[in-house]
Amino acid sequence: EIVLTQSPATLSLSPGERATLSCRASQSVTGYLAWYQQKPGQAPRLLIYDASNRATGIPARFSGSGSGTDFTLTISSLEPEDFAVYYCQQRDYWPPIFTFGPGTKVDFK
Amino acid sequence: QVRLVESGGGVVQPGRSLRLSCAVSGFMFSGYGMQWVRQAPGKGPEWVAVISNDGVHKYDADFVKGRFTISRDNSKNTLYLQMDSLRGEDTAVYYCARSRPGSSYYAPDVWGQGTTVTVSS
Numbered sequence: 001e002i003v004l005t006q007s008p009a010t011l012s013l014s015p016g017e018r019a020t021l022s023c024r025a026s027q028s029v030t031g032y033l034a035w036y037q038q039k040p041g042q043a044p045r046l047l048i049y050d051a052s053n054r055a056t057g058i059p060a061r062f063s064g065s066g067s068g069t070d071f072t073l074t075i076s077s078l079e080p081e082d083f084a085v086y087y088c089q090q091r092d093y094w095p096p097i098f099t100f101g102p103g104t105k106v107d108f109k
Numbered sequence: 110q111v112r113l114v115e116s117g118g119g120v121v122q123p124g125r126s127l128r129l130s131c132a133v134s135g136f137m138f139s140g141y142g143m144q145w146v147r148q149a150p151g152k153g154p155e156w157v158a159v160i161s162n163d164g165v166h167k168y169d170a171d172f173v174k175g176r177f178t179i180s181r182d183n184s185k186n187t188l189y190l191q192m193d194s195l196r197g198e199d200t201a202v203y204y205c206a207r208s209r210p211g212s213s214y215y216a217p218d219v220w221g222q223g224t225t226v227t228v229s230s
Contacts, residue, residue: 001171034216036154043204043220044146044154055209055218087153089216095168096214098144098156 002026004088004101012109019075021104023088028068032091035064035073038103039084047086048073075106083107111135111219113205118224121195131188131205131221139163139183142213145190147201148223157190157203161213168214195228202226 003026013019023033033051036044046055048064051071061076075082088101117129131143145157158169158179167179178191188205202225206217 032216038154043206043223045220046209046216046218049209049216049218085153089154089156091214091216096159097168097170098159098216100154100156103153 001097002029002090002092002099004090004099006086006088006101006104008104009102010105010107012107013078014109015078015080017078019073019078019082019106021073021075021086021106023066023071023073023101025069025071025090029071029090030093031067032093033064033066033071034089035062036087036089037082037084038087044087078106111207113207113219113221115203115205115221115224118203118226120227120229122230123196123228125195126191126193127195127226129190129192129203129205129224129226131190133186133188133205133207136207138181138186141210142208142215143179143181143188144206144208144217145177145179145188146204146206146217146220147199147226148204149198149201152201154204155201159208159214160188166213192226195226197228200226200228 005024007022035048038044052064144159160179180189202223204223207219209215209218
């Protein structure tokens with residue numbers, strides 16, 4: 001079973017700053033690595049799929065990169081609405097079992 | 110517009126059963142894989158199960174251990190989760206979610222608002 005670790009647990013930043021979130025897997029991921037944003041009382045929202053592809057309607061300030069065991073979500077310039085919790089998720093190649101990371105909270109400095 | 114609406118949550122005693130439903134609209138249900146994801150209070154999301162677009166193939170998380178069954182009725186545009194032998198640790202918001210287009214097993218791209226299940230005596 002692949003275990004995902006996210007760091008840091010909390011990232012305290014100001015609007016306009018750059019956010020860099022890390023997701024590390026216990027073994028190599030097939031590439032089915034996604035990133036989600038979740039705000040209080042809301043369902044998760046897909047941001048990035050297949051490590052680096054933005055989902056429909058996601059602003060260009062969100063970007064994903066990485067391969068193997070190390071992945072990064074970058075928010076180039078934080079907007080007030082970006083303060084939320086971010087989760088990475090991977091899918092085993094076969095059987096298709098999904099796993100979420102523990103999350104990184106981006107909050108106001 | 111695309112909508113997923115869960116129902117069937119509530120308070121249930123340990124050991125009892127509950128069936129969740131997810132009614133969908135705004136897209137061709139039979140063309141998409143569907144998933145259930147849950148989130149315990151104050152915790153991150155936890156994937157539960159996925160079902161292929163035709164309902165033939167199903168896969169679930171280790172913790173399910175045969176207690177939960179995912180199913181779908183494409184004629185009714187509805188996804189189900191039958192949950193048996195419920196435990197306190199099953200207390201969570203349960204979300205249904207649509208697999209991203211192209212494969213039944215892609216990451217979910219559209220989510221419902223969730224239904225709350227509380228297992229307590």
